[in-house]
Amino acid sequence: MTDATPGNRRVAGRPLFLRIFALLLGSLIAVQAMNAILVIVTPPPAPRLFSLDQIERALRGGESETFKRSEQSDPGVEQGSAPRERHIRDLLAARLNVGPDAIRVSLRRPLGPRRFLGPRPISRDAGAFEGVVGQFTIALRQSNKQWVAVSPAGPDIAFWRWRALATLLFALIVAAPIAWWLSRRIAKPIAMFGAAAERLGRDPNSPPIEMSGPPEVAEAAFAFNEMQARLQSYVANRSLMLGAVAHDLRTPLMRIGLHLEHAPKPVRSAIQGEVGEMQAMVAAVLAFLRDQEQPARRQSLNFRAIIESVADELADEGHQIELVEGPPMVVEGNRSALKSLVSNLMRNAVNHADGPIRAVLGANASVVWLEVRDHGSGIPEEMLERMFEPFVRGELSRSRQTGGIGLGLASARAVARGHGGDVTLANRPDGGLTARVELAR
Amino acid sequence: MAHLLIVDDDAGIRTLLGESLRARGYAVHLAADTTAMDSILAREPIDLIILDVMMPGESGLSACRRLALQDGPPVILLSARGEEADRILGMELGAGRYLPKPCSPHEIAVHVQAALRDRGHGHGRTGDARRFAGWRIDLASYELLDPAGVLTDLTEGEFKVLRAFVEHPRRVLSRDLLLDQSRGPDSESFDRAIDIQVSRLRRKLRAPGDEMIRTVRNEGYMFVPEVVRI
Numbered sequence: 001m002t003d004a005t006p007g008n009r010r011v012a013g014r015p016l017f018l019r020i021f022a023l024l025l026g027s028l029i030a031v032q033a034m035n036a037i038l039v040i041v042t043p044p045p046a047p048r049l050f051s052l053d054q055i056e057r058a059l060r061g062g063e064s065e066t067f068k069r070s071e072q073s074d075p076g077v078e079q080g081s082a083p084r085e086r087h088i089r090d091l092l093a094a095r096l097n098v099g100p101d102a103i104r105v106s107l108r109r110p111l112g113p114r115r116f117l118g119p120r121p122i123s124r125d126a127g128a129f130e131g132v133v134g135q136f137t138i139a140l141r142q143s144n145k146q147w148v149a150v151s152p153a154g155p156d157i158a159f160w161r162w163r164a165l166a167t168l169l170f171a172l173i174v175a176a177p178i179a180w181w182l183s184r185r186i187a188k189p190i191a192m193f194g195a196a197a198e199r200l201g202r203d204p205n206s207p208p209i210e211m212s213g214p215p216e217v218a219e220a221a222f223a224f225n226e227m228q229a230r231l232q233s234y235v236a237n238r239s240l241m242l243g244a245v246a247h248d249l250r251t252p253l254m255r256i257g258l259h260l261e262h263a264p265k266p267v268r269s270a271i272q273g274e275v276g277e278m279q280a281m282v283a284a285v286l287a288f289l290r291d292q293e294q295p296a297r298r299q300s301l302n303f304r305a306i307i308e309s310v311a312d313e314l315a316d317e318g319h320q321i322e323l324v325e326g327p328p329m330v331v332e333g334n335r336s337a338l339k340s341l342v343s344n345l346m347r348n349a350v351n352h353a354d355g356p357i358r359a360v361l362g363a364n365a366s367v368v369w370l371e372v373r374d375h376g377s378g379i380p381e382e383m384l385e386r387m388f389e390p391f392v393r394g395e396l397s398r399s400r401q402t403g404g405i406g407l408g409l410a411s412a413r414a415v416a417r418g419h420g421g422d423v424t425l426a427n428r429p430d431g432g433l434t435a436r437v438e439l440a441r
Numbered sequence: 442m443a444h445l446l447i448v449d450d451d452a453g454i455r456t457l458l459g460e461s462l463r464a465r466g467y468a469v470h471l472a473a474d475t476t477a478m479d480s481i482l483a484r485e486p487i488d489l490i491i492l493d494v495m496m497p498g499e500s501g502l503s504a505c506r507r508l509a510l511q512d513g514p515p516v517i518l519l520s521a522r523g524e525e526a527d528r529i530l531g532m533e534l535g536a537g538r539y540l541p542k543p544c545s546p547h548e549i550a551v552h553v554q555a556a557l558r559d560r561g562h563g564h565g566r567t568g569d570a571r572r573f574a575g576w577r578i579d580l581a582s583y584e585l586l587d588p589a590g591v592l593t594d595l596t597e598g599e600f601k602v603l604r605a606f607v608e609h610p611r612r613v614l615s616r617d618l619l620l621d622q623s624r625g626p627d628s629e630s631f632d633r634a635i636d637i638q639v640s641r642l643r644r645k646l647r648a649p650g651d652e653m654i655r656t657v658r659n660e661g662y663m664f665v666p667e668v669v670r671i
Binding site for chain 1 (some may be wrong): 451453456457458460461464494521542543544545546587589590592593594595596599641645646647
């Protein structure tokens, strides 16, 4: 069992839904507050209402604070074609006592619907007042052929709109990183679950996930850890049963051996062969089960010495093994587990290859690696990964003498993974198979 | 005639093994558990105990430790677990030898013979360690540590040759004597010329020349470093 008991649950902070709720509410308030500040702090658009009297005075040279006035040789603007523009031209021409061709009126067209926002003359019917709303330019030809152009001074309404847009942009730039950070925080537990599930898939004994964070996350983490614990106990029960069967077979096997003492020689040697085979199978199952567990005792050891020992044992049995000498390769590990790993790989190689096998040892910053290369026929690519499944053997025709019972590579991989590494198989382009072990340094 | 005591809870193994050893000329006593073992030990002069590890009641390992503390007869542990960790633990607890189940009557007989021969030699008792040239060898647990404290694996053959060397330092040991020392009862696996064992040992000790194990022409080998018992 893991420590995934309710008492250990660490519930920090408010529920996730409250957090999201608060986040949404908070951002709404922040946006509204910013708008309010914009409205209160920034000056409202200047009054854009000008009477025809004012315009008339401006064209004559007065009202210099309200209007920009310039004199030039050309009018600078064309007469607008809209009825309102013509109407204002006519009114001003009458007031100034000039012909309509001496006046040019251009009212700027707004972005929005003209009806509400556009500069427009105030109708005579609305009262005694006559004037223009919004931005405009009106030019008057003077007697000296120079043109005088007037337009309202100060910021116009468009400037005010641009400023509102800029404020929004500024708010976006400020808010984006904060929103990013908060969303990441909320999404983090989900990513954590993904990683934990991935870990569990590879190693049922991976550590339980930490149960901190908002209650929903802690709840889910608790359920996840419970599931993992149940999976572990399920696997453990299966292993225990398999182990018990294999283990209990040893006593009758030994009794058979003892009974055989008095049997006639041909019978004895035949049965001894069979017993030996059964013994090897039992040993393989037990070794496999042992390698599934993390080896308890670790110490720093010279991986090269283990490879040399295994290679020498195989050489004594008449196999040819090339192994180049070199400096010690120190790893933290369990001697007997690593020895069985190396022995599994090398025995596979000598059993399935014609000719000598080659063991190459190396290291980089993070791992110590061993490659066992044979010159056999290799393994079909699609079978490479399956070879690591328990009880899977490369060739169906393979005899038990060479093939064992299909637990060697499964054991080897379990040991390597227990040492922070892995075992992989690859066919070489020049023929033959390479088994590569990596162990964390 | 040597007196053997077989302690095993499995009646089949107990009686069959007993018959087999009796046929080889030993006086055999049988016990089903360690209580029976103790009462037989109290009245018979037992020379060697063959002790099963997994038994109801007191386990073989615990009985083994008790016997070692009382300076009792040598023990051969018989275990169905047959794992190296068990073997090392058994050795550390004072068992001189360790046999995995199942094993043939022949193997057991060979080990019994060897154990009786070794009596009093004190091979592989707890804490029997030596130091030489910065290296440390634990004769009980088969562990060789290099000067940096890194475990260096030895094959059984290499270990036995090295043990012979550290037990007789600075003396010329003949090939025959080394072969005799290194050849265990299960000799088939390393029945090789002693020269090969020595050259492998030199490689493991990272002293390829004569600096640690000197070749003495026509006589044998001599272990050069000073050996300190620790």
